[in-house]
Amino acid sequence: MIRRALVLVLLAVLGALFAALWLGFTPAEELGLTGRYYAEHTAPDLGAANLVTAIIVTYRGLDTLGEVTVLFLSAAIVGLVLAGGRPAARRKPPVPAGELLATGSRLLVPLILLLGAYVIVNGHLTPGGGFQGGAILASGTLLLLLAEPLKRFSHGLITRIESLSGATFVALGLLGLVFAGGFLDNRLLPVGTLGELFSAGLMPVISVLIGLKVGAEFSSMLASLSETEDS
Amino acid sequence: MPEVAHIALATGFALVLIGFYGALTQRNLLRIIVAFTLATTGVNVVIVAIGHMSGRTAPILDAAVPAAEAVSRVIDPLPQALVLTAIVIGVGITALMLAYAYRLFETRGTLDIARLTELKW
Numbered sequence: 001m002i003r004r005a006l007v008l009v010l011l012a013v014l015g016a017l018f019a020a021l022w023l024g025f026t027p028a029e030e031l032g033l034t035g036r037y038y039a040e041h042t043a044p045d046l047g048a049a050n051l052v053t054a055i056i057v058t059y060r061g062l063d064t065l066g067e068v069t070v071l072f073l074s075a076a077i078v079g080l081v082l083a084g085g086r087p088a089a090r091r092k093p094p095v096p097a098g099e100l101l102a103t104g105s106r107l108l109v110p111l112i113l114l115l116g117a118y119v120i121v122n123g124h125l126t127p128g129g130g131f132q133g134g135a136i137l138a139s140g141t142l143l144l145l146l147a148e149p150l151k152r153f154s155h156g157l158i159t160r161i162e163s164l165s166g167a168t169f170v171a172l173g174l175l176g177l178v179f180a181g182g183f184l185d186n187r188l189l190p191v192g193t194l195g196e197l198f199s200a201g202l203m204p205v206i207s208v209l210i211g212l213k214v215g216a217e218f219s220s221m222l223a224s225l226s227e228t229e230d231s
Numbered sequence: 232m233p234e235v236a237h238i239a240l241a242t243g244f245a246l247v248l249i250g251f252y253g254a255l256t257q258r259n260l261l262r263i264i265v266a267f268t269l270a271t272t273g274v275n276v277v278i279v280a281i282g283h284m285s286g287r288t289a290p291i292l293d294a295a296v297p298a299a300e301a302v303s304r305v306i307d308p309l310p311q312a313l314v315l316t317a318i319v320i321g322v323g324i325t326a327l328m329l330a331y332a333y334r335l336f337e338t339r340g341t342l343d344i345a346r347l348t349e350l351k352w
Contacts, residue, residue, distance in 0.1 A: 011251060019244075028307070040302055067319065
């Protein structure tokens with residue numbers, strides 16, 4: 001009882017703090033210094049139409065490299081934590097997925113993968129990019145696992161896709177250090193015309209690599225979680 | 232007439248409060264994980280709401296938003312890039328929490344934090 005009262009007091013204090021912040025908030029009228037720089041320089045310098053992708057892939061590309069590394073680490077730890085003590089034989093077969101889910105997944109999975117590829121490849125033009133597309137690809141994996149819980153994905157293949165795209169990502173970044181303006185500079189390839197698919201230099205290539213890496217990492221997490229189910 | 236940013240900001244704060252309430256009062260680890268996810272979502276909504284400016288459009292250049300007018304036509308792209316990162320890392324954190332909860336259940340046979348007292352003092 002006292003515990004719950006303490007929690008409510010704490011939340012009330014926090015709520016009062018939030019209310020003060022909310023009352024004092026006026027939306028900005030002008031872009032901040034950094035935002036203004038990105039809005040002014042993205043199109044002429046990098047040739048990308050989507051400012052958010054330009055920030056993630058090129059301006060803050062090093063941070064994105066760190067982020068996919070964090071994601072890789074968490075996928076690896078999930079695999080490690082769940083790997084120990086896995087029973088050799090299942091006690092009972094899982095409930096069958098049902099006609100709707102089984103047939104629906106056969107229809108939907110190719111479409112989901114296509115949408116994921118579309119979102120990844122057009123990341124520098126429209127809303128999207130490597131992370132979003134990678135998550136869509138992994139949702140295809142999730143649907144496959146739901147429809148067929150005993151399905152096993154090749155961890156070797158996932159690892160190979162993941163490490164190959166990661167290594168290419170770093171190698172392209174290093175090439176930028178030598179042949180262009182700096183680490184992960186997208187002007188390694190010609191910038192092209194704004195708004196075309198083959199524009200923005202290296203940006204679509206790096207989006208594809210990020211998408212593959214993120215998709216593989218999420219898929220590996222899902223596969224690890226699914227393989228330990230009802231053990 | 233409240234602005235969109237104010238509504239979104241209030242929603243984000245409410246989600247954070249709901250998430251904290253759940254994390255502090257629930258006993259079941261799975262419920263606590265869901266509560267944490269709610270709070271994370273709330274923080275993301277708050278960050279995106281702060282970047283919103285009324286009368287402007289998404290930070291994507293096309294025929295409607297020529298590159299020359301971008302500074303006066305688009306909203307701040309920075310919060311969106313930050314939140315994109317935060318969402319992806321959030322998925323990783325959630326997967327980690329679920330994996331630990333699973334192992335804990337396997338070794339101890341319970342998800343009730345009141346019965347997991349080793350780290351209590």
